[in-house]
Amino acid sequence: MAKTLPERFNPDLMARDGTRYEAMVPIREFERLRTILASNDGEVRATAVFSRRKDHIVVGGRIHVAWPLECQRCLEPMTVAIDEPYEFVFVESERAARVLPEALDPVVLDENGQIRVVDLLEDELILHVPAIPKHDDLAECTDAERSFGEVEAESTGDGEGRRNPFDVLKNLNLH
Numbered sequence: 111m112a113k114t115l116p117e118r119f120n121p122d123l124m125a126r127d128g129t130r131y132e133a134m135v136p137i138r139e140f141e142r143l144r145t146i147l148a149s150n151d152g153e154v155r156a157t158a159v160f161s162r163r164k165d166h167i168v169v170g171g172r173i174h175v176a177w178p179l180e181c182q183r184c185l186e187p188m189t190v191a192i193d194e195p196y197e198f199v200f201v202e203s204e205r206a207a208r209v210l211p212e213a214l215d216p217v218v219l220d221e222n223g224q225i226r227v228v229d230l231l232e233d234e235l236i237l238h239v240p241a242i243p244k245h246d247d248l249a250e251c252t253d254a255e256r257s258f259g260e261v262e263a264e265s266t267g268d269g270e271g272r273r274n275p276f277d278v279l280k281n282l283n284l285h
């Protein structure tokens with residue numbers, strides 16, 4: 111049986127008995143992550159096993175989540191399921207992080223030697239959000255007619271990342 115990983119924890123204490131931990135964190139608690147998703151519904155599940163390796167404590171496990179996204183072809187909601195391994199090494203400072211071998215992925219603890227689950231996982235989670243999510247198959251796009259009208263999508267979009275490529279030309283000084 112996995113124990114529940116506390117919201118904030120001290121890895122040193124976790125590494126003592128080799129217990130398998132599990133964390134369930136609502137997506138809305140990840141402040142940066144939630145801004146790149148289509149909704150804040152759902153939660154991240156992570157497993158975590160702590161161990162000692164030389165001078166460091168290492169945590170490894172898997173993250174499971176279904177991202178609520180918007181298909182960039184048909185603009186309908188879609189989910190992308192993620193099941194990915196992760197591994198981090200805890201360090202006490204940014205300086206300690208810089209001298210680690212490159213193969214190790216550091217996370218910096220706070221002044222009390224603790225870290226929040228949210229801070230442990232957020233960067234890694236962001237890496238696993240597809241930049242341009244699309245239904246795998248064109249047939250899955252529920253309203254195929256809308257794929258005609260990407261122009262329409264641009265006019266209703268929020269402007270970010272959907273600029274008309276010809277705008278660039280307008281700004282060029284063509285002599």
Ligand SMILES: [Zn+2]
Pocket residue numbers: 181182183184185186244245250251252
């Ligand atoms: Zn689609």
